[in-house]
Amino acid sequence: MTEKRSFSSPHDVPHVPGTEGWERMYPYYYSFTTEDKEMQEYENKAFWYYDGLHYPEPMYPFDLLWDEAWYMALSQNNSRIFSIPASMGIDHRILNGYLYISPVGVDDPGVIEQRVADFMKRAGYYYQNWDELYGKWKDKVNDLIKTVENMQIKDLPELEDESVVFEGKGMSSGFELVRKYNELINYGLEAWQYHFEFLNLGYAAYVILADFSKKIFPGMDDRTLSKMVGGVDVILFKPDENLRELAKLALELGVQDQIKEAEKLDDALTALQGSEKGQQWIKAFEDAKYPWFYMSTGTGWYHDHWTWFDRIEIPFNNIKNYIGMLEKGENIDRPVEQVKETKEKLVKEYTALIANEEDKAQFQQLLAVAQTCFPYVEDHNFYIEHWFHGVFWNKMRELGKIFVNHGFFDDVEEIWYLNRYELEQALYDLVTSWATGVKPRGPSYWRAEINWRKDVIEKFRQFSPPPAVGQTPEVINEPFTIMLWGITTDSVNQWLDASSIAPEDITELKGFPASSGIVEGLARVIRSPEQLNELQDGEILVASTTSPSWTPIFHKIGAAITDVGGIMCHAAIVCREYGLPAVVGTGLASSTIKTGQKLRVDGDKGLITLLK
Amino acid sequence: MSKDNCLVLWLQELSKDDPMVAGKKCCHLGEMLQARLPVPPGFALTLKAYETFLQGSGANKIILSTLEKHKHELLNDLSKAEEISSYIMNEVIMNKEMPAVLKENIAVYYEQLCDTCGCVDVPVAVRSSGPVSMPGQFDTFLNISGYDNLLQNIIKVWASSFNARSMAYRLQHNMAVENSPIGVAVLKMANARSSGVMFTLDPVTGDPSRIFIEGSWGLGESLVSGQVTPDKFVLDKITLEIKQKIICDKAVELVRDPQGNVITREVPPEKREIACLSDEEILELARTGKHIEKHYGVAQDIEWAIDEDLNFPHNIIILQTRQESIWTKRTKAPFASGKVNATEFIARGLMQGIKLQ
Numbered sequence: 001m002t003e004k005r006s007f008s009s010p011h012d013v014p015h016v017p018g019t020e021g022w023e024r025m026y027p028y029y030y031s032f033t034t035e036d037k038e039m040q041e042y043e044n045k046a047f048w049y050y051d052g053l054h055y056p057e058p059m060y061p062f063d064l065l066w067d068e069a070w071y072m073a074l075s076q077n078n079s080r081i082f083s084i085p086a087s088m089g090i091d092h093r094i095l096n097g098y099l100y101i102s103p104v105g106v107d108d109p110g111v112i113e114q115r116v117a118d119f120m121k122r123a124g125y126y127y128q129n130w131d132e133l134y135g136k137w138k139d140k141v142n143d144l145i146k147t148v149e150n151m152q153i154k155d156l157p158e159l160e161d162e163s164v165v166f167e168g169k170g171m172s173s174g175f176e177l178v179r180k181y182n183e184l185i186n187y188g189l190e191a192w193q194y195h196f197e198f199l200n201l202g203y204a205a206y207v208i209l210a211d212f213s214k215k216i217f218p219g220m221d222d223r224t225l226s227k228m229v230g231g232v233d234v235i236l237f238k239p240d241e242n243l244r245e246l247a248k249l250a251l252e253l254g255v256q257d258q259i260k261e262a263e264k265l266d267d268a269l270t271a272l273q274g275s276e277k278g279q280q281w282i283k284a285f286e287d288a289k290y291p292w293f294y295m296s297t298g299t300g301w302y303h304d305h306w307t308w309f310d311r312i313e314i315p316f317n318n319i320k321n322y323i324g325m326l327e328k329g330e331n332i333d334r335p336v337e338q339v340k341e342t343k344e345k346l347v348k349e350y351t352a353l354i355a356n357e358e359d360k361a362q363f364q365q366l367l368a369v370a371q372t373c374f375p376y377v378e379d380h381n382f383y384i385e386h387w388f389h390g391v392f393w394n395k396m397r398e399l400g401k402i403f404v405n406h407g408f409f410d411d412v413e414e415i416w417y418l419n420r421y422e423l424e425q426a427l428y429d430l431v432t433s434w435a436t437g438v439k440p441r442g443p444s445y446w447r448a449e450i451n452w453r454k455d456v457i458e459k460f461r462q463f464s465p466p467p468a469v470g471q472t473p474e475v476i477n478e479p480f481t482i483m484l485w486g487i488t489t490d491s492v493n494q495w496l497d498a499s500s501i502a503p504e505d506i507t508e509l510k511g512f513p514a515s516s517g518i519v520e521g522l523a524r525v526i527r528s529p530e531q532l533n534e535l536q537d538g539e540i541l542v543a544s545t546t547s548p549s550w551t552p553i554f555h556k557i558g559a560a561i562t563d564v565g566g567i568m569c570h571a572a573i574v575c576r577e578y579g580l581p582a583v584v585g586t587g588l589a590s591s592t593i594k595t596g597q598k599l600r601v602d603g604d605k606g607l608i609t610l611l612k
Numbered sequence: 613m614s615k616d617n618c619l620v621l622w623l624q625e626l627s628k629d630d631p632m633v634a635g636k637k638c639c640h641l642g643e644m645l646q647a648r649l650p651v652p653p654g655f656a657l658t659l660k661a662y663e664t665f666l667q668g669s670g671a672n673k674i675i676l677s678t679l680e681k682h683k684h685e686l687l688n689d690l691s692k693a694e695e696i697s698s699y700i701m702n703e704v705i706m707n708k709e710m711p712a713v714l715k716e717n718i719a720v721y722y723e724q725l726c727d728t729c730g731c732v733d734v735p736v737a738v739r740s741s742g743p744v745s746m747p748g749q750f751d752t753f754l755n756i757s758g759y760d761n762l763l764q765n766i767i768k769v770w771a772s773s774f775n776a777r778s779m780a781y782r783l784q785h786n787m788a789v790e791n792s793p794i795g796v797a798v799l800k801m802a803n804a805r806s807s808g809v810m811f812t813l814d815p816v817t818g819d820p821s822r823i824f825i826e827g828s829w830g831l832g833e834s835l836v837s838g839q840v841t842p843d844k845f846v847l848d849k850i851t852l853e854i855k856q857k858i859i860c861d862k863a864v865e866l867v868r869d870p871q872g873n874v875i876t877r878e879v880p881p882e883k884r885e886i887a888c889l890s891d892e893e894i895l896e897l898a899r900t901g902k903h904i905e906k907h908y909g910v911a912q913d914i915e916w917a918i919d920e921d922l923n924f925p926h927n928i929i930i931l932q933t934r935q936e937s938i939w940t941k942r943t944k945a946p947f948a949s950g951k952v953n954a955t956e957f958i959a960r961g962l963m964q965g966i967k968l969q
Binding site for chain 2: 084085086087105112116119120123124127204205207208211212215216217218219220224342345346349350353354355356358359361362363365366368369475476477479482516604
């Protein structure tokens, strides 16, 4: 290669005017360092890329909780638990409200050798006992979610109940509330400990299988491999499947008109109550909800990614859509049999093509491990990001109401403008002033601060975060960086190239070919789940990232394009399943492409052409 | 009558164990026909026919005496070798009359072939078929029409066993130089709208999960002789998805003129930059390739044509198939590093990581 190119130093990225002091919204360890030269040097040499896959929007101080959770959880599983040979954790920083991450390697060959030995012992144990351990995992996570569901968050009484005295409790509901808040936060962090219990190993198995497969089949793409590895009964499709079943049931019972003609779910329920068949449908609807309606309308990472429980009209409208499709004679079933057949055929025929017996055996072994790991890789999101988060956000809203009652905020939704440490302080302030019988400091302190923060976050939204800062590394050993974020020589070079061209001069964008086919159509840039209803039939969905709960709209679109993501990102999985072209990991699509622009999407080459 | 004693046989009467009957290409074609591959119909002249001709015509004696005199010059003096070769081919062999028994046999088979194809004087390809592999050593003549022409060209193929390079090869390999029986395949000529080659692996990377097709307008010879940059199509062998299509500017094509001669002509401008195969033809061709590979159990290098006179899918014609010669002979060291379990393999792989830049 010619001279080494690098991105600008993280310390040289200018502030967004009017946001000075933004660093205080987040824990101090999230800012790029100003006080320590050695640390600054490390930061300048590291490769920090923008994690738009998880954070298409600037960080709300509270929502950073999940980032803190995985900052620790992902890293520790690489570094301290499973001893991933050449990789420590992933470091995090915030730049102008956006999250940047950087994989940390291990350089010393002696240390790496020792880590290999430990990895084999530890990872080997998990790979061998995967199903049993995953069974335990489901129990742990179910228990944790139940615990949080059952938590009672109550406002403080004027005078404590007599039981406090007569049962000799010795503590107040004020103290209990502070403790509950801390428990809730810890449950959140705990959920993310489990989130990564298997994930690093699952990704490692896949990354190495992919690497090995490409040596034998240099032309093999990840789409083909993921079809061989992927599960057929993926939990993330279950919520949508329930809706299809409900649509079919409505037709079977002959109650479809009452559903179709109703503006809102409540109107439909009222109409359905009138008949036995209607009641039968209502019962099926109620039975289908839990826990599946904890499906998030987004990825679940932000507080405003409402679940179907919160936005019940979304699943209801989807049911109406499915009824409409059924009446037109369309098949709405997932092509499960076809997915299964394809998987079996691919595995059988690819294996048969490996001439060398040793390679064949190795391929079969690696494939078996990856297949064992994959149900977890595909399913964990529902448990944690959808179900657990869905429950968690609403518990936080209950706490938010208490703050509103005590004059700290005007609105429950203002709670997200405080980070988790600040909330603990604010709550302590609230409880102590209640105990003392004086006015709390919080209302005067936080109201002004919240207004300022709202303005700062709005200003951050106008800022286009550069895809990366710092220096590009020579090698990447960190499994997530390879597989989930899809960092490759190509993506890095494209980022470097694109940062030197004005957006209006770009005529082509490259990304990962995630699902095959070529389609031309008009772009629809979607920045939040709320905008999804703007999508017209046949339009090309352009988003920073997508969520599986958007599945119903994939029936409508012609193709999907995302800024961030590798072959296992949600858009890739859903598009493959539905046979739509998809190009993912383009880096810049949603900031370059405008709604209404004509595009050609080539899902085989990973190429997007911006047509005039 | 055993096959060894026949002078002419239908191709489908030959199987893969018969290289000493009518040469390798003929038994290969026979095997393909038996495997129900879309090979054009035709017949074979056996090695016995070759010997019958040389002996019956008396050519063998002249050849023997000529070679005894000049044997040492064949390897040492290239221009002299060409001279001797030219003498044997043109003066000795080409002047000889075909023995009556051969003439009668060929007449019967050619007539039946014309019947099968439903036309008079059906154009045929007259291809050499040596009993051992010597690719490109002997001559092949295309688009031969009519009985007299056919006789003439069969003799020309036989004569090519005395071209300078074949004789040199035989001397170098301690084979009898004065007598090298070869078979001849007489096949219905495909009226090729497009033609080309197909590999049942990626010839560049050796990837066995790929099918690689190159094709151009007209007869296949333009591809082989490098006059045209062909279109390229790459498919996934398992799913038969078309992975890549590269359409090139194809300036010329080989076609038959009304008299049946093969001529080079310019491709009409509107055809130059369109694909020489439709998607359904690409898929059918790849399916056929997959079938051929399965039949032989090893990756194949295939010559194909699209016959303008026939309707899809019968227009897909396989002219020749042989074992792919580069990757299938290469003994590749396994990528797997010995008897390591999956966990260790993963550990080692993670150590190496993915290189950037």
